Amino acid sequence: MSERDVEFYRRIQNHDQDALEALYDKYERLLYSFVFKMTKQSELSEEVIQEVFMKIWHRKGIYDESKGKFSSWLLTVARNTAVDLMRKKKDTPYSLEERDSVHQQGPSSEDLLEWKEEGERVREAVATLKEDQQEVIHLFYFNGLSQQKIADRLDIPLGTVKGRIRLALKHLKKNISQHDEGGI
Amino acid sequence: MSDQKQCELLIDYFNQELSESEKQAFEAHLETCDECKEELAELNALNETLPFASEPVDPPEGMKERILANVLAEETPTKEETDSNDEKVVPYTKEPKRKRSWILPSIAAVLILSLLGNAYFLFGTVDDVAEEDPGEEEPIEEDPPEEDPSEEDPVEEDPAEEDPPGELTDRVTHSVTLNATEYMNAAGQASILENELGRSLLIQAENLESLEGDEAYQVWLLEGEEPYRAGTFVPDEEGRGAVSFSLDDLEDVDYDTVAITLEPSPDNEQPEGEILLVSEL
Structure with missing residues (x-):
């Protein structure tokens, strides 16, 4: 799977439009869902995804195979672009919708296998976190806020934000590995 | 800025909240601070898991x-x-x-x-x-x-x-x-x-x-x-x-x-x- 991505990527570097479309088709829904979760705005999400593909097409974003999976790189570019555009628009949404939608249906069979498999365990791992830990992860990771803004939102001292994030991520990691041991 | 202080900027660095000069200073610090390096790698690794927690949403038509x-x-x-x-x-x-x-x-x-x-x-x-x-x-x-x-x-x-x-x-x-x-x-x-x-x-x-x-x-x-x-x-x-x-x-x-x-x-x-x-x- 990853090999095909790399193949697409190489062809795109040579300005192969079919490869661009193939890569787009493969990741459109995942990217859109991810970016929409961050921005909560469809127009802005589209702008972000367009920017991501601009970067790929115009070789402004360079993927280095030795640094990991292509999908992780693509999602990293998408997140960075979204964080950047959200800050420029100065309109960061604040929503914990994910908490209520945890029980929603996961990706369908047409979606990426990776999303289906990974998604289930990650969603469960997030869902079993305490509410305030879910919140801090959302503000930090999905909304990409500064420590100061997170402190303001949660009404906690600035100096404690990093510790909170660290703790929440530690629990998240633990939950994910527990799920791996318990399941499958 | 002390190293201790620099370490506090990791989150803001990850979320691209630092100014260009702050960013450069932090990257210089990163070279010498294994703890920050490791933590940053962990934060980057989140991109391998957390995006998949996104619930599927249909992209706009067209x-x-x-x-x-x-x-x-x-x-x-x-x-x-x-x-x-x-x-x-x-x-x-x-x-x-x-x-x-x-x-x-x-x-x-x-x-x-x-x-x-x-x-x-x-x-x-x-x-x-x-x-x-x-x-x-x-x-x-x-x-x-x-x-x-x-x-x-x-x-x-x-x-x-x-x-x-x-x-x-x-x-x-x-x-x-x-x-x-x-x-x-x-x-x-x-x-x-x-x-x-x-x-x-x-x-x-x-x-x-x-x-x-x-x-x-x-x-x-x-x-x-x-x-x-x-x-x-x-x-x-x-x-x-x-x-x-x-x-x-x-x-x-x-x-x-x-x-x-x-x-x-x-x-x-x-x-x-x-x-x-x-x-x-």
Whole structure:
């Protein structure tokens, strides 16, 4: 799977439009869902995804195979672009919708296998976190806020934000590995 | 800055909140701080898992076509772009540069309407704002101030230098994408058009929720906190709405923002509803 991505990527570097479309088709829904979760705005999400593909097409974003999976790189570019555009628009949404939608249906069979498999365990791992830990992860990771803004939102001292994030991520990691041991 | 202090900036570095100089200082610190290096690697690794927690959401219709067209369009400059310094009239109907959404192709249609009747409202409600303050007849401005056409203007246009006699030529002097707020997942565009008779504001929106009773979508131009009515409309069955509004009466207003609200009645003089779409002008 990853090999095909790399193949697409190489062809795109040579300005192969079919490869661009193939890569787009493969990741459109995942990217859109991810970016929409961050921005909560469809127009802005589209702008972000367009920017991501601009970067790929115009070789402004360079993927280095030795640094990991292509999908992780693509999602990293998408997140960075979204964080950047959200800050420029100065309109960061604040929503914990994910908490209520945890029980929603996961990706369908047409979606990426990776999303289906990974998604289930990650969603469960997030869902079993305490509410305030879910919140801090959302503000930090999905909304990409500064420590100061997170402190303001949660009404906690600035100096404690990093510790909170660290703790929440530690629990998240633990939950994910527990799920791996318990399941499958 | 002490190392201890630098370590505190990791989160803001990861979220790209540091200024260029702060960033450079942090990256220098990163070279020497194994703890930060390790933590940063852990944060980066989140991109391998957390995005997959996203619940599937359907992308907007036509997103693929728009994005691919835009990405590929910038690949090689088109003839139109290379010629753009030439003095020539680019009529609206002639394939504008493809940018976003359904909105552009229909501008031409709206223009025809606005030319024919100076129709203020395309769909639905009649607004009476234009009659509120007839004031004195303003002389028609022959030479409206030039605006920078390069300013995030999605439509390529050149000033119409020679008009065929008896015909008005509208051109876009400014165009912005409206941003949806948390209240409604709508989308839209605001353009300021100018022709020999004056300027008008053209609003087009989609993905609008349907209305009940007397409700109407109301456009406002804001000068700071002060709202000025700038058109009312109701959406069609597919959630699309548009309105063209003459800016003649607002010539003295130095508006900086355009916003759309949902109002309980089309006659509201002051906004009551939440802002659904907004952009600076």
